[in-house]
Every structure is written in structure tokens, then in C-alpha cells.
Amino acid sequence: GENVEQHPSTLSVQEGDSAVIKCTYSDSASNYFPWYKQELGKRPQLIIDIRSNVGEKKDQRIAVTLNKTAKHFSLHITETQPEDSAVYFCAALTNNDMRFGAGTRLTVKP
Amino acid sequence: GAVVSQHPSWVICKSGTSVKIECRSLDFQATTMFWYRQFPKQSLMLMATSNEGSKATYEQGVEKDKFLINHASLTLSTLTVTSAHPEDSSFYICSASSGANYGYTFGSGTRLTVV
Secondary structure (H helix, E strand, O other): OOOEEEEOOEEEEEOOOOEEEEEEEOOOOOOEEEEEEEOOOOOOEEEEEEEOOOOEEEEOOEEEEEEOOOOEEEEEEOOOOHHHOEEEEEEEEEOOEEEEOOOEEEEEEO | OOOEEEEOOEEEEOOOOOEEEEEEEOOOOOOEEEEEEEOOOOOOEEEEEEEOOOOOEEOOOOOOOOEEEEEEEOOEEEEEEOOOOHHHOEEEEEEEEOOOOOOEEEOOOEEEEEO
16 A cells, blocks of 8 residues: 655744755655645544645745655745644555545744 | 534443443534544544444444444434443544545544443
């Protein structure tokens, strides 16, 4: 089955700096890659997603890039703010089967 | 947007009892429901996938007789943790898909504590 690896597990940045989280996947049939933000005890919230026919997508301070050949995709957050602090999960969808990365705990220091 | 209502949000039960968790899709038909378990500071681990009207498909290592999943209608799926033990204490969360446009909607999660 699909295996999603996510790095780093923890990331601490200064407010205003950029944060990058990377994920790799194993199944070339995966065709949808969402990113979720999860605050403690709450449901994951979809923040951005990308489909396999697109290389890059941007939404204000958040962008995602996908390299299908290398089977990796990344989340980029620019101009980070303290409220960006949370756990972020990448995921890969293969045939209606969603697998998650291990998560990255992002801390944005004021 | 699509909404999935999950209840209860938290539950404390005694060891050996059973607990039922419900997920309802409020404004769309959930053809597929996913059930995840999340231990503290860990990722969401898929437990099982259920399609309406069919038996659930369980992930390796997940006991189907312990975690009973019912998806009898397009708007309701239930997860029953039978004979709960303290090690079953976890955050359980459902995710529903209508099969359209890769839309996956999460429930709000249920924190189960078995004492």
C-alpha cells in the first residue's frame, strides 16, 4: 500500500520567516495530495491541496509543489504568524484510500 | 460546505463496556466513510473504510470484531468499540467522501477514555 513520509517532525521558525514541510510517497498511482492543519484535540482542517496534473498551487501565504517524478510534494508557508503554530499533515490519495504522513509540529515564535 | 457531525465529542467508559460513535453527513451523501484513530502526538491511522451497504474493509492489525463499523445509509456510519480496554483510549475521527472532486470532510472527533 501507499507509504507517506513527512519531514521534519518538528519545525520552529521566527515570525515572518518561511516554513517548508516535505513529504514523499511511494505509490505512483496516487493522484491527490491534501495538506491539513490540526490544532490540539480538533479535526484536521484542509488548508491546500494539489492534484497530480498540477505542479504548483498557491493560496495567499500557502503554496504546495508536487514533483511526480520524484514522488514528493512540499508545503510552503511564507510570512509565518504565531497562529500558524499547529501540527500539519500531508496525505496522499490512491484509489479512494487516504494515507497520512506522521505530522510536523510547527511553532512560530513571536 | 460539506459538514460531518460526529458524536459524542468525548466519552469516558469503564473497561469491558462498549461505546458507539456516530458520524452523520449533514448535507451530502457519504458513499464512503473512513475511520481513523489518533494517539497523542501521532498521525491519523486509518482503521477501516466502509462503503454504504457493504462490509467495512479493515486495515491490517485492526480487529474487526472489536471495532464494529456499520454504514447502513448514505448519511450515517457508526463505529462501536466493543469490550473497551484502557489501551483503546484514543481520539477517533471519521472522514466522509461523496466521491466527487476528492472532497473529504472530517468529523469533529471523539476522545475516548477507558478507565
